[in-house]
Amino acid sequence: METWMITGTTGFLGPRVEVALREKEEVKVLPMTRRELDFTDEEQVKRVLGSFRPDVLVHAAAISDTGACERDPEGSWKVNVTGVEYLAKVCRENGTKLIFASSDQVYTGSKIRTPHKETEILKPANVYGREKLEAEKVIAALCPDGISLRLTWMYDLPGKLPVKPNFITNIRNAMDKGELLLFSENDFRGLTDGRTVAERITRLGKIPGGVYNFGSPNRVDFYETARKTVEALGGDPEKIVGKQENGAFRNLAFSTEKLEAAGISFPDTLEGICNCLR
Numbered sequence: 246m247e248t249w250m251i252t253g254t255t256g257f258l259g260p261r262v263e264v265a266l267r268e269k270e271e272v273k274v275l276p277m278t279r280r281e282l283d284f285t286d287e288e289q290v291k292r293v294l295g296s297f298r299p300d301v302l303v304h305a306a307a308i309s310d311t312g313a314c315e316r317d318p319e320g321s322w323k324v325n326v327t328g329v330e331y332l333a334k335v336c337r338e339n340g341t342k343l344i345f346a347s348s349d350q351v352y353t354g355s356k357i358r359t360p361h362k363e364t365e366i367l368k369p370a371n372v373y374g375r376e377k378l379e380a381e382k383v384i385a386a387l388c389p390d391g392i393s394l395r396l397t398w399m400y401d402l403p404g405k406l407p408v409k410p411n412f413i414t415n416i417r418n419a420m421d422k423g424e425l426l427l428f429s430e431n432d433f434r435g436l437t438d439g440r441t442v443a444e445r446i447t448r449l450g451k452i453p454g455g456v457y458n459f460g461s462p463n464r465v466d467f468y469e470t471a472r473k474t475v476e477a478l479g480g481d482p483e484k485i486v487g488k489q490e491n492g493a494f495r496n497l498a499f500s501t502e503k504l505e506a507a508g509i510s511f512p513d514t515l516e517g518i519c520n521c522l523r
């Protein structure tokens with residue numbers, strides 16, 4: 246029986262990965278909180294990973310708030326890069342397959358207008374994106390079998406698992422309060438159901454190492470995405486979704502060709518949102 250360890254189990258993604266893995270009966274699951282494994286402590290990383298020797302480590306812990314990274318780049322580097330390096334070194338020594346949660350924020354600042362591919366040369370425009378890209382490089386250098394997943398912004402509805410403000414809850418709150426939200430036709434990005442991401446992660450034990458765009462593609466801009474989401478929630482887009490005029494160009498939307506070649510796919514963003522609401 247394979248053993249899968251997960252970090253970040255008090256966050257958004259970690260608990261969903263834990264639930265998805267527990268549904269697979271042939272896997273032993275080791276969920277780690279910060280108290281059990283603070284991965285910024287190298288000795289602790291050696292001790293904990295050395296004693297459990299998991300087959301796979303899903304590293305879903307991070308400082309994921311982009312604003313917090315801008316405010317404290319040194320502190321976030323320690324968590325988002327140095328901690329990943331400690332984990333990667335021990336994974337290499339123990340033969341553990343490392344699955345790392347990176348982000349589509351590595352594509353910030355890119356002027357490319359088509360869906361991004363993993364091969365693009367990048368220079369992220371924010372601290373968080375630069376940290377994620379650096380951590381991907383650390384993993385590629387130390388663990389060629391390791392996987393870095395460029396995740397989109399994720400969503401879920403409030404339920405048994407912890408949620409934080411996300412695209413759907415923001416729109417629902419605006420509908421409840423009758424507020425107008427502004428979205429730009431110059432903003433392009435995918436959005437993915439957190440539970441779908443978690444389920445797809447459980448299938449990654451055997452895929453080749455490397456960087457993968459991992460989430461829903463999106464063929465439409467964010468203004469259109471918001472309008473369609475309001476409609477799917479039974480609201481009137483004219484009342485809730487306003488057009489942000491002259492919004493700055495941003496393209497985080499990506500191609501999932503590489504992932505599909507490895508046998509894994511995601512529904513398109515609007516289809517995924519409709520599935521989740523159903």
Ligand SMILES: NC(=O)c1ccc[n+]([C@@H]2O[C@H](COP(=O)([O-])OP(=O)(O)OC[C@H]3O[C@@H](n4cnc5c(N)ncnc54)[C@H](OP(=O)(O)O)[C@@H]3O)[C@@H](O)[C@H]2O)c1
Nearest residue numbers: 253255256257258279283284306307309346348396398399
């Ligand atoms: N959520 C998204 O939409 C999204 C999008 C793209 C990429 N990602 C990436 O996906 C991963 C999961 O995101 P998330 O939204 O689940 O993050 P989250 O909700 O912010 O949770 C972060 C987790 O990391 C843990 N953590 C932070 N520093 C730690 C340390 N030194 N030692 C041990 N644990 C530590 C936190 O534990 P405490 O509770 O103890 O603080 C928490 O469990 C992250 O790498 C994030 O950057 C997320």
